[in-house]
Amino acid sequence: MDHRGQHVDYLAPKENALKAVQEARFPDGWTAFINGFFETVVSIMTKLDLSTNTLKVVGKGTKEYPFVFRHDIGRAIAQTFKAPPETYKDSWIVLASAWASGNQLAQWIEEAVGKKLTVEHVEPDASTPIISLLENSGGNVFERGIETKGLGIEWDDFETYVKSLVK
Numbered sequence: 001m002d003h004r005g006q007h008v009d010y011l012a013p014k015e016n017a018l019k020a021v022q023e024a025r026f027p028d029g030w031t032a033f034i035n036g037f038f039e040t041v042v043s044i045m046t047k048l049d050l051s052t053n054t055l056k057v058v059g060k061g062t063k064e065y066p067f068v069f070r071h072d073i074g075r076a077i078a079q080t081f082k083a084p085p086e087t088y089k090d091s092w093i094v095l096a097s098a099w100a101s102g103n104q105l106a107q108w109i110e111e112a113v114g115k116k117l118t119v120e121h122v123e124p125d126a127s128t129p130i131i132s133l134l135e136n137s138g139g140n141v142f143e144r145g146i147e148t149k150g151l152g153i154e155w156d157d158f159e160t161y162v163k164s165l166v167k
Contacts, residue, residue: 029089031080035073036066036096036141037130042162044128046105048113055109055117058128059135061102066141067158068097075153093148098158105162112163 021030047056076095080088100108106119124132134140 028085029091031088031090032092033073033076034092034094034142036068036099039067039069039097039158039161041067041128042105042165045102045131046109048109048117048166050113053115053117054120055106056120056122057102057106058122058124059102059131061106061119061121063134063140064099064101064104064144065131065134066096066099066144066147068095069156069158069161072097072153072155076148076151079151079153093151094142094146096142096147097155099144100158100162108159108162109166112166 018030018032021032045058049055073095076093080093102121103119106117110117124135130141
């Protein structure tokens with residue numbers, strides 16, 4: 001989550017780690033990554049019950065969140081090592097493989113199932129602390145449009161991944 005310009009108690013360890021790296025004044029500088037939700041969060045945000053044709057979606061379902069595949073993060077890190085050192089010195093790299101709302105996830109899951117589902121929106125809880133924070137604050141992991149461009153990688157297909165979760 002992009003915590004620049006705001007303090008969130010939940011993210012204090014991340015803030016402290018970055019501050020320590022910046023204060024160390026490494027000769028090659030620092031590079032920090034901000035990324036969307038890992039792809040594995042989809043199974044926490046959605047719960048499908050085929051016996052009742054019901055899909056529970058955490059949150060209101062209308063806000064689009066950024067998602068990123070963990071292997072895409074690895075590929076982005078590899079690209080930074082290939083670039084000249086000054087390219088990403090003392091900078092933030094912001095990553096999103098795709099943007100999707102809970103309602104979009106529901107639509108993709110419905111398409112994969114092949115029939116209409118009853119979609120129920122449920123309140124975020126302790127298993128989804130960042131979604132709870134964002135739903136209550138109206139914020140987002142980061143603002144759309146600030147993603148780092150020109151990394152030279154092609155993101156994996158998030159819609160196909162979501163549909164593959166239906167077994």
